[in-house]
Amino acid sequence: MDPTETLQLWMNEYDKKLLRLAYAYTRNWVTAQDMVQNAFVKAYQSRANLRDKNNPLPWLSRIVINECVSAQRRTWREISFSSMPEVAPVRSAEDTAMKNHDSRRVHDSILMPPEKFRVPIILY
Incomplete structure (x- = not known):
């Protein structure tokens, strides 16, 4: 089967399950959709690493979970500029x-x- 067809099949078959999984981590439907899309892209890029070609759901689920955890780590590292004090202008x-x-x-x-x-x- 063509890799693009395989990806299409995975998206049609596992999209809703992976979206619910991502929502459990993110608590936001839009962010969950982004995580699932990113997971499908990564799965397509690394499809050669898939061991069980008959049951890709555990592998796809792990990619989604890793995407969600990575996104949470990124937001922990972000600094909100609204909470930072104003810097006085430097005078020459x-x-x-x-x-x-x-x-x-x-x-x-x-x-x-x-x-x-x-x-x-x-x-x-």
Whole structure:
């Protein structure tokens, strides 16, 4: 039998069983469908490793389980950026110097008027 026909036969015969198996691991139908599709691709690529050609269900089931476990490991390693703190922008030395210069000019300008005008400005 042609490898493509074999794959088609497996998909028609075992799709629902493998989908239920994947759902038991993922608890999400869409993810389970993805895992089964990935498993069929891997099974097709490594079909030469199949020992019992009359009963491929245990072999296909193992591939589905491995796909689900691998997917869970990937999600454990992912870092959610929403939980990470915001990083303050890095200022260049020139920006820092300009800001310090501006702050100094404002400070000096506040101290220039006579005391009776300077106190209300500072208190404001």
